[in-house]
Amino acid sequence: MSFHEFTIHVRTSTKIFSGTDDDVFIDIIGESAQTGWTKLDNPYKNDFERGNTDKFKLYFTDLGTINAVRLKKNGRDDWRVHSVQIDTTGGGKMRKYLFKPRVKKIKKKIKLPKAFSTPEISSMM
Numbered sequence: 001m002s003f004h005e006f007t008i009h010v011r012t013s014t015k016i017f018s019g020t021d022d023d024v025f026i027d028i029i030g031e032s033a034q035t036g037w038t039k040l041d042n043p044y045k046n047d048f049e050r051g052n053t054d055k056f057k058l059y060f061t062d063l064g065t066i067n068a069v070r071l072k073k074n075g076r077d078d079w080r081v082h083s084v085q086i087d088t089t090g091g092g093k094m095r096k097y098l099f100k101p102r103v104k105k106i107k108k109k110i111k112l113p114k115a116f117s118t119p120e121i122s123s124m125m
């Protein structure tokens, strides 16, 4: 089973009270697989602050073309996302995907096999 590197850039809005200290999770939905909820956290760094772009490296099996991204967080803090960009070398060449909240919606529910994700991602960074 081979893994591809996914660099996820999460840009938090510059509007007031846009930042959060809550735990944030991402679910990447690809043509051939879906990652399932995966925590985004850079150790020892305050992520998701107002106006910042935070970068996370995750490793998954090939997802195929990425169709959608879901984000969720726990806690009661507000959070306003500007955009999410995913860069991946899956399929041999670098691909970049840009998502903005509520711009792209999943039209139908699709059942996909869950991609294998590495839980000890922080130790690989």
Ligand SMILES: [Ca+2]
Residues within 6 Å of the ligand: 019, 020, 021, 022, 046, 047, 048, 049
């Ligand atoms: Ca924060």
Ligand SMILES: [Ca+2]
Residues within 6 Å of the ligand: 041, 042, 043, 044, 045, 046, 047
């Ligand atoms: Ca952090």
